[in-house]
Amino acid sequence: MRRVLITNDDGVKSKGIGALIEMMRPYADITVVAPFEAQSGMSAALTIGKPLRLTELKSEDGLKIYACSGTPADCVKMAMNQVFHEKAPDLLLSGINHGSNASIASLYSGTLGAAAEGTVYGIPSIGFSLTSHDPNADFSASVHYGKMIVDKYMESPPGADIYLNVNFPAVPIEKIKGIRFSHQGKGQWIKEFEERKDPYGFNYYWMTGEFYSLEGDDTLADHNLVAKNYISIVPHKIDTTDYDELKRLEKLWQFKI
């Protein structure tokens, strides 16, 4: 491992990105390309129809930091096209997100949108998240165990077209019970909007909402494991085809054309 690309969705100045720099700085040359501003909930969105900017913020031996005006996935594309050019990085780390990306959050997560984009480029990619929205959250346990996970990754890499979604419980290091592989838990957001009236009498809506689990408390779903102070690792696929359903529908649906 020589070159590591770091990005996130909380923005280039967030504490979580500093945690990843701290984690990898002793071992690799680091290039950060991260959003100017928070881009939470951006999924794998791309910026189409308006131009992007890329600004170099820092350039010192082994550490370059760029801010990009776009989404997390834009940041990865920008890094590959304008910074790395032909020589791809050996690893992409996204995060450490301020807030859980377990369960259905993985669908909306910009942190994981960037990891998915890295995987499309063939770069080994991991998204890291901590289950705390506190801007000053304590990332020390995440940095410790995150490095352990990166080492395993480089030693015995997962298959192609996979990115890892790692979620850390927000507890002190001595309370972490272990590291477990897991699946994307079933769940959804409910009560999603807070309705207000503007000074002119018109309604507007803030997205808020609360997470509602559709798993029993005792399943090995990622959000359940994290709630029990385990670090969860879910391998996610880029190809989201349901091959079993494909075969079933192929027989079931006969079209007369």
Added chain:
Amino acid sequence: MRRVLITNDDGVKSKGIGALIEMMRPYADITVVAPFEAQSGMSAALTIGKPLRLTELKSEDGLKIYACSGTPADCVKMAMNQVFHEKAPDLLLSGINHGSNASIASLYSGTLGAAAEGTVYGIPSIGFSLTSHDPNADFSASVHYGKMIVDKYMESPPGADIYLNVNFPAVPIEKIKGIRFSHQGKGQWIKEFEERKDPYGFNYYWMTGEFYSLEGDDTLADHNLVAKNYISIVPHKIDTTDYDELKRLEKLWQFKI
């Protein structure tokens, strides 16, 4: 089927949404909640950190049209929370998108982001796309075959936690060779940015790019089938866990904590 929710990512005034209204109007009560403006490439992104607006544009017997200031996934959440309330629609149709959403485009697609969001709510959801970016594209073949696909869907529904990605070739109806089930083709975008200088001498970047197939021309991947004038249907999963890889890594990676 009594109530149909229609949305898209090209915006409430696009021709493609008119095609879906035309397709379903004789059979169901229609509610459209679609973006004010084009939201292409928005994936399953949500609007967090700024408020949303919802405006009723039309209300007549069997047809209500609302514009929402957010993303396609926001539109679905807004429809469920502010329009449908307790009584969910029987079907969600997203599109008809102006442009292909086959292969890796499915990752970035706002059309499919909305279909995924519908599936999270437990609503039968289909994303439709036509392989033409022409704002005045001819949707007549798509409307004809789209209705046939909707009828099959209601007769023999796919499993839960699945949304369908339907891509129509942009050819006259007599040139369409058939309807085929397929998988998400392997591919990526390359040469993604056009670099320009602003009047003050600073660089900016437009996202452009071209599609690069990573499949042989003869595979049954969705983008290959559409190129050969077949309509392709891919069943996509909400749970993107790779269960085989999960089991493999569980054995391979042993952590000493």
